[in-house]
Amino acid sequence: MTDFQKILQDSMIWAEGIAALISVIYYNRNNKERYWRYFSVYLIIMFLSEAIGKWGDLIMDYNKQNFYNYFVIPLEFLFFYWLYAVKSLGKPKLFYAMSLVYLLSFVSSEFFFTTKKIILSYNYTVGCLILMVLVVMEYYKQINSSEILNFSRNKMFYINLGVTLFYIGTLPFWTFFNLIRQYRELHDIYFSYFLLSGIIMYLLFSISFIWGKQSSS
Template sequence: MTDFQKILQESLIWAEGLAAIISLIYYNRGNKERYWKYFSFYLIIMFLSELMGKWGHLLIEYDKPKFFNYFVIPLEFLFFYWLYAAKSLGRPKLFYALSLLYLLSFLPSEFFFTSKKIIFSFNYTFGCLILMVLVIMEYYKQINSSEILNFSRNKMFYINLGVTLFYIGTLPFWTFFSLLNEYKELWNMYFSYFLISGIIMYLLFSISFIWGKRSS
């Protein structure tokens, strides 16, 4: 890892922390009973998980690959499936169906792929493909909405843009991780993009709470 990437990695963690703090400040302004509070809880859990991944080994012994593969990453995907399908698109049955498909994708990982990787390429790729479908559906909804001219006040606009840059933009990186690892220059470029897009995503999440509609 280069010095620049180390700086980006540290910045990503604190960008997550910033998003969590801002969400706590803004989520209850005018919509205490709304589902956005769960987005705030999600951001807090993600920040604490990243702290655990970074410094947890100094406090306790734990299996880092299992922690991320069986808790952090599934929580990320399942939360976004819920936010997109059940809440933004108003299709809870779609949320249940996609969540089941995603969870079933762990079976091939368990039987045919190594369990010692920080990220399971197969079910991460599958999870991202499902998320990409929801992202496209959300873009379609926004484009065809009567509120298109007020997109800057739409929380989901910022969230969708952040998810696009990070999860969809880095999909080839994790899908072809082993192959890209043989081309160090290309790997370093994509890894830097992964870190930069992650920082931008969490900044967009922060903006979604500050500028987004509070009546959502």
């Protein structure tokens, strides 16, 4: 990891912390949609999880790969499936169907793919492809909404943009990680993008809470 990537990695963790802090400050102000408190809880859990991933081995012995593969990453996908399908699109059955497909991917992964990886490429690919469907549906909803001119006050606009840049933008990197890692320059460029897009995503999450507060005042 280069010095620049180390700076980006540390900055990404603190960007998560800033997003979590801002969400706690803003979510309850003139906000009639109380389910955003769960987004705040999610951001807090993600920040604590990344802190454990960064410094946890200094105070306890744990399997970092299993921690990310079977807790952090599944929680990320399942939360966004819920936020998009249930709360934004109003399709709870879609949430259950997509969640089931994603969870079943772990079964096939155990039989056909190696589990000794920092990130399970197969499960991550399936999770991202499902999330991509929801992202496209959300864009379609926003474009066809009567509030399209007020998109800058729409929380989901910022969330959707952040998810697009980070999860969808880095899908090829993790899907073809074993191939990309053989080309050092390409790997470094894409890994830097992964970290930078993560920072931008959490900053967009922060903005979503700030604008949400302003639009309802």
